[in-house]
Structures are given as structure tokens and as C-alpha cells.
Amino acid sequence: xxxxxxxxxxxxxxxxxxxxxxxxxxxxxxxxxxxxxxxxxxxxxxxxxxxxxxxxxxxxxxxxxxxxxxxxxxxxxxxxxxxxxxxxxxxxxxxxxxxxxxxxxxxxxxxxxxxxxxxxxxxxxxxxxxxxxxxxxxxxxxxxxxxxxxxxxxxxxxxxxxxxxxxxxxxxxxxxxxxxxxxxxxxxxxxxxxxxxxxxxxxxxxxxxxxxxxxxxxxxxxxxxxxxxxxxxxxxxxxxxxxxxxxxxxxxxxxxxxxxxxxxxxxxxxxxxxxxxxxxxxxxxxxxxxxxxxxxxxxxxxxxxxxxxxxxxxxxxxxxxxxxxxxxxxxxxxxxxxxxxxxxxxxxxxxxxxxxxxxxxxxxxxxxxxxxxxxxxxxxxxxxxxxxxxxxxxxxxxxxxxxxxxxxxxxxxxxxxxxxxxxxxxxxxxxxxxxxxxxxxxxxxxxxxxxxxxxxxxxxxxxxxxxxxxxxxxxxxxxxxxxxxxxxxxxxxxxxxxxxxxxxxxxxxxxxxxxxxxxxxxxxxxxxxxxxxxxxxxxxxxxxxxxxxxxxxxxxxxxxxxxxxxxxxxxxxxxxxxxxxxxxxxxxxxxxxxxxxxxxxxxxxxxxxxxxxxxxxxxxxxxxxxxxxxxxxxxxxxxxxxxxxxxxxxxxxxxxxxxxxxxxxxxxxxxxxxxxxxxxxxxxxxxxxxxxxxxxxxxxxxxxxxxxxxxxxxxxxxxxxxxxxxxxxxxxxxxxxxxxxxxxxxxxxxxxxxxxxxxxxxxxxxxxxxxxxxxxxxxxxxxxxxxxxxxxxxxxxxxxxxxxxxxxxxxxxxxxxxxx
Amino acid sequence: xxxxxxxxxxxxxxxxxxxxxxxxxxxxxxxxxxxxxxxxxxxxxxxxxxxxxxxxxxxxxxxxxxxxxxxxxxxxxxxxxxxxxxxxxxxxxxxxxxxxxxxxxxxxxxxxxxxxxxxxxxxxxxxxxxxxxxxxxxxxxxxxxxxxxxxxxx
Numbered sequence: 001x002x003x004x005x006x007x008x009x010x011x012x013x014x015x016x017x018x019x020x021x022x023x024x025x026x027x028x029x030x031x032x033x034x035x036x037x038x039x040x041x042x043x044x045x046x047x048x049x050x051x052x053x054x055x056x057x058x059x060x061x062x063x064x065x066x067x068x069x070x071x072x073x074x075x076x077x078x079x080x081x082x083x084x085x086x087x088x089x090x091x092x093x094x095x096x097x098x099x100x101x102x103x104x105x106x107x108x109x110x111x112x113x114x115x116x117x118x119x120x121x122x123x124x125x126x127x128x129x130x131x132x133x134x135x136x137x138x139x140x141x142x143x144x145x146x147x148x149x150x151x152x153x154x155x156x157x158x159x160x161x162x163x164x165x166x167x168x169x170x171x172x173x174x175x176x177x178x179x180x181x182x183x184x185x186x187x188x189x190x191x192x193x194x195x196x197x198x199x200x201x202x203x204x205x206x207x208x209x210x211x212x213x214x215x216x217x218x219x220x221x222x223x224x225x226x227x228x229x230x231x232x233x234x235x236x237x238x239x240x241x242x243x244x245x246x247x248x249x250x251x252x253x254x255x256x257x258x259x260x261x262x263x264x265x266x267x268x269x270x271x272x273x274x275x276x277x278x279x280x281x282x283x284x285x286x287x288x289x290x291x292x293x294x295x296x297x298x299x300x301x302x303x304x305x306x307x308x309x310x311x312x313x314x315x316x317x318x319x320x321x322x323x324x325x326x327x328x329x330x331x332x333x334x335x336x337x338x339x340x341x342x343x344x345x346x347x348x349x350x351x352x353x354x355x356x357x358x359x360x361x362x363x364x365x366x367x368x369x370x371x372x373x374x375x376x377x378x379x380x381x382x383x384x385x386x387x388x389x390x391x392x393x394x395x396x397x398x399x400x401x402x403x404x405x406x407x408x409x410x411x412x413x414x415x416x417x418x419x420x421x422x423x424x425x426x427x428x429x430x431x432x433x434x435x436x437x438x439x440x441x442x443x444x445x446x447x448x449x450x451x452x453x454x455x456x457x458x459x460x461x462x463x464x465x466x467x468x469x470x471x472x473x474x475x476x477x478x479x480x481x482x483x484x485x486x487x488x489x490x491x492x493x494x495x496x497x498x499x500x501x502x503x504x505x506x507x508x509x510x511x512x513x514x515x516x517x518x519x520x521x522x523x524x525x526x527x528x529x530x531x532x533x534x535x536x537x538x539x540x541x542x543x544x545x546x547x548x549x550x551x552x553x554x555x556x557x558x559x560x561x562x563x564x565x566x567x568x569x570x571x572x573x574x575x576x577x578x579x580x581x582x583x584x585x586x587x588x589x590x591x592x593x594x595x596x597x598x599x600x601x602x603x604x605x606x607x608x609x610x611x612x613x614x615x616x617x618x619x620x621x622x623x624x625x626x627x628x629x630x631x632x633x634x635x636x637x638x639x640x641x642x643x644x645x646x647x648x649x650x651x652x653x654x655x656x657x658x659x660x661x662x663x664x665x666x667x668x669x670x671x672x673x674x675x676x677x678x679x680x681x682x683x684x685x686x687x688x689x690x691x692x693x694x695x696x697x698x699x700x701x702x703x704x705x706x707x708x709x710x711x712x713x714x715x716x717x718x719x720x721x722x723x724x725x726x727x728x729x730x731x732x733x734x735x736x737x738x739x740x741x742x743x744x745x746x747x748x749x750x751x752x753x754x755x756x757x758x759x760x761x762x763x764x765x766x767x768x769x770x771x772x773x774x775x776x777x778x779x780x781x782x783x784x785x786x787x788x789x790x791x792x793x794x795x796x797x798x799x800x801x802x803x804x805x806x807x808x809x810x811x812x813x814x815x816x817x818x819x820x
Numbered sequence: 821x822x823x824x825x826x827x828x829x830x831x832x833x834x835x836x837x838x839x840x841x842x843x844x845x846x847x848x849x850x851x852x853x854x855x856x857x858x859x860x861x862x863x864x865x866x867x868x869x870x871x872x873x874x875x876x877x878x879x880x881x882x883x884x885x886x887x888x889x890x891x892x893x894x895x896x897x898x899x900x901x902x903x904x905x906x907x908x909x910x911x912x913x914x915x916x917x918x919x920x921x922x923x924x925x926x927x928x929x930x931x932x933x934x935x936x937x938x939x940x941x942x943x944x945x946x947x948x949x950x951x952x953x954x955x956x957x958x959x960x961x962x963x964x965x966x967x968x969x970x971x972x973x974x
Contacts, residue, residue: 132973133972133973134971134972136967136968136971136972137972165967415963415967416960416963416964416967417960417964419964423964426852426853427968430903430904432904432968432969432972610953610956610957612859612862612953613859613953613954613956613957614855614859614957614960615953615956615957615959615960615961616960639862642854642858748854749854750854750858751854751855753855753859
């Protein structure tokens with residue numbers, strides 16, 4: 001059947017009960033005028049337009065990508081795709097304005113150049129800086145969009161080639177807190193649970209996670225369970241009335257900035273009613289007495305006052321969690337991009353440890369990722385950590401890397417924690433980093449306080465390299481722009497939020513002279529003549545598969561062991577979850593099934609931090625904890641947020657995502673179905689606040705904070721009084737004119753002390769009407785931005801161009817797959 | 821016989837207040853480093869609170885008749901220097917001030933223990949944990965900042 005998947009984001013329901021597998025539903029979208037029998041071949045891949053990692057096949061005709069189909073055999077999606085995947089994954093690669101040749105700066109212009117010219121400029125500056133200023137003059141800021149092999153190459157060139165600690169990814173903005181919380185609680189990164197836990201849980205809690213829009217296919221899985229008579233109970237914690245909230249049995253509209261107080265209140269309920277698995281806690285955890293002490297004052301009444309949530313609802317939420325038999329929790333940006341982010345995310349882990357609900361079917365934590373390959377950024381060390389979840393405070397781990405790379409251990413920067421993105425930009429601002437290389441990310445729009453970031457990137461002495469698919473707002477400021485090949489144009493692997501590894505094939509040639517990010521990194525390393533101690537090239541890889549094999553060596557024996565995988569297997573079998581070894585050839589669905597955690601000093605990726613200050617725990621102090629494989633219960637005292645509303649700025653402003661766009665719209669704005677569904681920025685106000693301000697739907701409002709202001713149309717929506725929501729996708733793209741609309745014009749430069757993730761979810765703001773509305777706010781009506789009450793707003797539909805084919809008949813789908 | 825303890829209680833109280841003031845001064849000097857700015861405000865409030873909690877303890881010990889011991893003074897924050905070097909030197913000054921608080925706490929705590937003064941022991945016990953937290957952070961932040969501030973020309 002054909003379904004308008006812009007109007008119906010989640011498609012047709014396929015309900016299933018506890019004892020059934022999630023049914024197959026194969027989703028397919030092809031370019032207009034292309035029928036299935038026209039397709040020359042299908043190339044296996046997985047979608048990169050959110051962190052879910054849905055297995056898919058790319059349709060190729062006449063050397064072009066012409067569509068996509070979900071893989072029915074894939075454990076992640078069982079054939080389904082979301083609107084971004086269906087329409088944007090391939091279409092977003094084919095914008096007429098793709099970069100096809102390198103560009104170099106000539107005064108105030110960027111002019112076309114050949115690869116030699118562009119790379120030689122980079123190498124000349126790089127060599128000069130290394131000679132006169134040393135390795136700390138170089139910074140690298142990468143992405144959650146590249147492939148595993150590319151991150152690992154970048155890490156080796158930065159750590160072992162140059163020897164700089166200044167390497168981070170934009171995963172700092174999306175997933176840093178997930179990794180940090182896992183390390184604090186369990187000793188190492190690594191998702192404990194699996195998506196399959198959603199199928200069999202009896203209670204599901206979404207903490208600041210608007211799954212319906214951030215991972216639409218995962219939400220389909222939940223919707224299919226909710227549509228069954230034995231549905232799980234659903235608890236939603238979010239200040240907005242999201243699609244998740246609409247389906248929830250209980251919705252706590254927590255006041256922005258107070259997550260930790262709420263979490264301490266929920267833990268209080270568990271202790272107060274003895275909903276604690278004492279045997280598990282005794283055998284497998286450390287720190288229960290201190291945790292009990294810290295949460296003791298957080299009665300439901302006190303939580304109600306601090307978090308603006310009814311006390312009875314706090315007690316009921318505690319009861320839902322406390323009486324569950326199989327509990328799954330998922331966490332995302334509502335916690336990660338908020339104040340006390342790591343501390344709050346750790347409390348979710350604490351709940352599961354207290355209840356002994358880890359490592360069993362239906363009992364899992366999913367500390368989610370925001371991006372498709374963020375997990376690889378973390379594993380490979382392109383987020384700053386050492387590769388293979390190694391510990392910068394463990395000399396043996398550093399030596400292992402030096403042996404793998406055959407370099408002097410002295411060159412690997414292990415003297416302090418790696419430099420996080422916000423600090424890298426601060427060093428650029430101060431002039432001590434003079435070469436900044438940005439790959440596949442657009443910080444001019446995505447980092448807080450955009451005006452400051454643009455100023456930093458425009459500093460005359462800075463040599464800025466930008467490598468991307470399109471000329472972004474950031475690329476415009478570069479000294480050298482490198483045209484990158486992207487999804488479907490290069491081969492490589494990546495890993496989703498439940499550790500499922502996919503191989504993405506090369507379906508078509510990249511446009512013009514564009515090259516894969518891997519080729520670019522290898523080229524630079526070759527030109528710089530970085531060498532191993534034996535004299536051979538530091539990165540002698542001939543292609544991605546060499547990189548994968550090198551990575552397998554690096555991962556051997558570590559929690560993220562890839563040694564049982566191969567390109568061959570991934571191509572033949574679709575997604576497989578790590579760790580995957582010769583002993584566990586099918587991969588590993590759940591971690592910590594035996595309640596044994598990687599918290600020995602020898603094994604731990606991290607010795608933890610003071611959750612208030614972010615100071616790392618010393619090796620000696622960590623050893624003194626004597627954990628012996630026990631997980632750490634990490635208590636944390638609530639502290640009010642840094643930026644509170646006042647008379648001048650009475651609102652709490654938060655930023656976030658809509659279902660139809662990804663990031664700064666690099667691909668999704670170039671996909672007509674997606675762009676038309678959410679064509680421009682808006683701000684959401686509550687009905688009560690709109691009445692008080694005299695703002696009607698469509699009116700142009702100015703959102704001002706202590707930094708700057710934006711002007712966007714108002715949507716009167718369903719959110720807590722006193723809060724404003726602004727989507728973060730809408731920068732002023734090259735060529736666009738008019739008022740500033742990027743949410744990050746108004747956000748604050750501030751971050752969590754442990755994960756260093758910026759605090760996008762809270763800025764004190766004022767709202768002023770500046771003009772009567774001309775046309776409806778461009779906010780979708782199908783999502784959390786749907787109009788409140790009965791406002792007359794045309795519904796969001798896709799029309800003929802947005803029809804996707806959904807096949808529910810498994811046998812027919814199988815036959816079709818076999819013929820491919 | 822306990823008059824000399826009062827001298828050190830006074831010194832500790834002044835040292836805590838001086839540290840709190842220094843935290844705020846350094847926060848303002850480096851307001852463009854948001855991690856430092858916000859955390860130092862938190863530290864300042866806590867140090868002020870620690871000083872407040874000492875006051876009732878002070879009153880329980882008679883001041884010394886000999887005024888010469890009143891000349892004991894905690895160390896002072898250095899003058900402002902701009903840029904990354906100034907940040908390092910300010911963090912180092914704070915480390916010195918906090919270490920002075922810590923060693924004063926140690927001495928007062930030892931005396932309290934010997935005098936079986938449980939109330940004073942409690943106050944010192946809680947406070948010294950917070951001081952250790954401040955010192956650990958200062959130490960880690962200096963370690964992070966030093967290579968860039970000292971190792972890169974310009």
C-alpha cells in the first residue's frame with residue numbers, strides 16, 4: 001500500500017504482543033518515474049539520518065541513487081524507514097550545489113582549485129605550525145556522520161602523527177553525556193541494553209527523549225507494542241507535549257533545569273517503598289548508602305516545588321518504576337543538553353542498578369545517541385577518548401596504542417583529559433590553535449552563541465579547513481574547502497545506539513572530484529610523511545577494509561571487540577551487535593548479563609569524575625574504591641541552573657529537533673518533501689503565555705536572551721507556561737536573507753562539568769511581538785509543534801511526492817528481497 | 821588553656837572568607853571561561869557557608885589575652901594578569917589559598933579531636949571534604965590548562 005509518510009510519519013501499525021517478534025514491514029521510496037523493475041541494483045547500507053541505524057538497500061539506476069528500501073532481515077528496523085530515510089537519505093546527496101572540487105581562499109573569495117593545490121596549502125601551513133608552534137597548534141573537530149574507518153584514521157593522524165590532544169567530534173553536542181554516564185556508572189562506554197528490550201518490557205520510561213521525532217523507527221516499534229492489548233506502561237518526562245507524551249500513561253512536565261531534582265525524587269520513592277533489589281545491590285553495586293543519604297530529602301512534595309510537577313504524579317511515577325517487572329529506560333537530549341546532565345543521566349543508571357534490571361530481556365538502559373555514527377566517534381577516539389575505550393590515565397592502555405601504531409608512547413597526548421570541543425574553540429579564540437580542521441559538521445550554526453563562533457572562525461590568523469558535502473555556513477569562512485564523498489558514495493562501517501554494526505556500500509561514484517573523508521585523511525598523512533618507528537607510513541591503508549582490520553586489532557579484548565566481524569559477514573548478514581568475537585560469533589545482544597562490570601582499574605575506560613566539579617578521579621582514589629567488577633551508584637546533589645529567568649528575561653527557552661530535519665539541514669533542506677513539511681524556523685509558546693503577550697498564531701516574535709535575538713513566527717503549541725521552544729535546524733544558509741533564525745544565536749556558552757556537553761535546553765529569554773502574522777508558522781502539525789486547541793492551521797501533508805510503499809505481507813517482501 | 825585554638829579558629833575563618841572572596845574575584849577575571857566562572861561561584865558560596873558554620877564554634881573558645889598571635893594572616897590572591905597565563909597564575913593562587921584552608925582545618929580538627937569537641941569535629945569534617953573537592957578540581961584544571969598556556973608560543 002502507498003502511504004503519505006510526511007502526513008503519517010510513523011506509517012501503518014503492525015501491533016505485536018509480548019510473545020511475538022516485531023512484524024516485518026518493508027518501506028520503500030523511489031524517485032518519481034522510477035519503478036521497482038527499473039532499478040539496476042540494490043546496494044546494502046544503513047540509514048544515517050538519525051542514530052537508529054536502520055538497515056536499508058540503496059536503489060541504483062544509471063549510476064545514480066534513485067531510492068531506498070528498508071531491509072526486512074535487519075534486527076534494527078525489520079524493513080521500516082522513517083521519512084528522513086525514505087526521502088532524504090539519497091535525495092539529500094544529490095543537491096545541485098554539491099561541492100565537486102576543492103576551493104581555496106583568494107582574499108575574500110573562495111576559488112576553485114585542484115587537489116594538489118588545496119592539500120599542499122594545508123600541508124605547508126601544518127608543517128610551518130608544527131615547526132614553530134608545536135602539536136598544540138592543531139585542532140580537529142569532526143562529526144557523528146563519518147564512518148568508523150574514517151574516525152580511526154583521523155584519531156591516528158591526530159594522536160600519533162601530530163600528537164595533539166585537541167580532537168573532538170560534534171558528538172560532544174549530542175552523545176557526550178550518554179558516554180560519560182555509562183563510564184561513571186559501569187566503568188566503560190557501551191550500551192547495556194538492546195532495542196529488543198522494548199518488545200518485552202512491561203514499563204517504559206523516556207527521559208527527555210522525544211523518540212517519536214528523534215528516532216521515528218524506534219518509536220514505530222514502541223507504537224506497535226502500545227497498540228497491543230498487553231502494552232507496556234509508558235512514562236514520559238518532558239516539558240513539551242510530545243507525541244510520546246500523548247501516548248503516555250503518565251507525563252511529567254518537568255521544569256527545564258531541574259531534571260536532577262526529579263531523578264532524586266524518583267530514587268527517593270524507590271528507597272521509601274523498598275522497591276530495591278537488595279541482593280543485586282549487595283552483589284553488584286557500590287555506594288548505596290551515600291545514594292540513599294543524598295536522595296533522602298527529596299520527598300514528592302519537595303520535588304513538586306522544585307520541578308513544577310504535581311506531588312501525586314511524582315509518587316505515581318515512582319510506583320510505575322518501582323513495581324515494574326521489566327523496566328526499560330531511554331534517555332536523550334532533554335537530559336543530555338540540560339544542566340547537571342551527567343549527574344541526571346547517572347540517576348537513570350542508578351534506578352536500574354537499584355532494581356537489578358540490567359542484562360535481562362526487557363530490562364535495559366538505552367543511553368541514546370543523537371547521530372548515526374556517534375558510537376564510532378566514541379569507540380575510535382575521535383571524540384577525544386582513547387580508541388577502544390582505553391583509559392588515558394592507564395599507562396598500559398597508552399602503551400598498547402603505541403604498540404598498535406608503532407610509535408613512541410611519548411607522542412600520544414595522555415597528560416590530561418582530551419580537549420573538549422568548547423575548549424578547542426576557546427583556544428582558537430585565544431589564538432593558540434592556528435589550524436582547525438572541521439569535517440562533516442557545521443559549527444557556525446550548531447554551536448552555542450553563533451555570533452561568537454562566527455567571530456572565532458573568522459579570526460585572520462586562523463587557518464580553517466572545512467571538509468563537507470556542501471558549502472555550509474562554516475565552509476564560507478574556510479581557507480580551504482574540501483569536497484567530501486558521502487553516504488552511498490563510499491564504503492565503510494558504522495554502529496548504532498544499540499551497538500549494531502552495519503556495512504554501508506558504495507552505490508555510486510561521488511560527484512566531480514569529491515573524495516571520501518578517509519581518502520582525504522590518508523592523503524594528508526601521506527603528504528605529511530608521518531611514519532611508524534619501523535619507517536613505514538603511519539597510515540599505509542589502501543582503503544576502508546584495511547582500516548576496518550586495523551580497527552579490529554585495536555578493539556581486540558576491549559569491551560567493543562569487533563574481531564569476529566568482517567566486511568563479508570556484514571554484507572551477507574546485515575546488522576550484528578558488538579562485542580563480536582570468535583567465541584561469540586553472533587555478537588552480543590545485552591551487556592552485563594552476569595552483573596559483572598568493567599570497573600577493575602586494569603579494565604576501566606575511565607576512573608570517573610566528581611559530578612559537581614568534573615575533576616577526574618585519580619588512579620589511586622579509584623583503586624581505593626575496591627570495586628571488583630561492581631557498578632558504581634553515583635549520587636549527586638541538585639543545584640539550580642546557571643541561568644534562571646528574571647524580570648528582564650522571564651522565559652525558559654529550550655532548543656530541539658523536529659521529525660523532518662536533521663542537524664543544520666545540510667541534507668534535509670535539499671529534500672523537497674522534508675523541506676516543505678518544515679520550511680522555516682518558528683518558536684512555540686503556550687496558550688497562556690500567548691494570551692498574556694497578545695501574540696496570535698503566525699505573529700512574528702522576537703526571542704531575546706542575554707546574548708542576542710532571533711525573529712521567527714509564533715506557533716501556539718502545547719508546552720508548559722513560561723517556556724519557549726525553538727527548533728535548532730535553521731541557520732541562515734548561504735544566499736538566504738532576512739532576520740536571523742538560528743536557535744543558537746540565543747543559547748549560552750555553558751556546559752556540563754563531566755561530559756562537557758553544551759547546555760542548549762535552558763536560556764533565560766524574553767518574548768516580544770514585533771509584527772502581525774502574514775502566513776502560518778512553518779511548524780509541522782504532525783509533531784510536538786502541533787497547534788494547541790483548535791487553531792486553524794493547514795495540516796502538514798506530503799502529497800503525491802511523499803507516497804512511500806509499505807509492504808506488510810512478509811512472504812511477498814521476502815520474495816522481492818531474494819530477487820534483488 | 822584553649823585560647824590558642826581560638827587563634828587558629830579565627831585564622832581558619834578569615835582564611836575561608838578570603839578564599840571565598842578570591843573565588844569570586846577570579847571568577848570575574850575569567851568570566852569568559854564559563855566552566856571556571858560558574859564553578860567558582862559555587863565554591864565561593866560554599867566557602868562562605870563554611871565560614872558561617874565556624875562562627876558559633878568561635879564563640880565557644882575565649883580569645884587570647886596576648887594580642888601578638890592575632891597577626892597570623894592567610895595568603896592573598898595575586899594581582900590580575902591577562903590571558904591564559906593569568907588564568908594559570910590565578911588557579912595556582914587559589915590552590916595556595918585553598919591549601920592554607922585545608923592545613924588550617926587539619927590543625928583545628930586535630931585539636932578538636934584531642935579536646936573531644938565533637939561539634940567542632942563535625943564542622944571541620946564536612947568542611948574539609950569540600951576543601952579537598954576544591955583542591956582536586958583546581959589541580960586538574962591547572963593540569964589541563966598548563967600545556968596550552970605554557971607550551972604554545974604567542
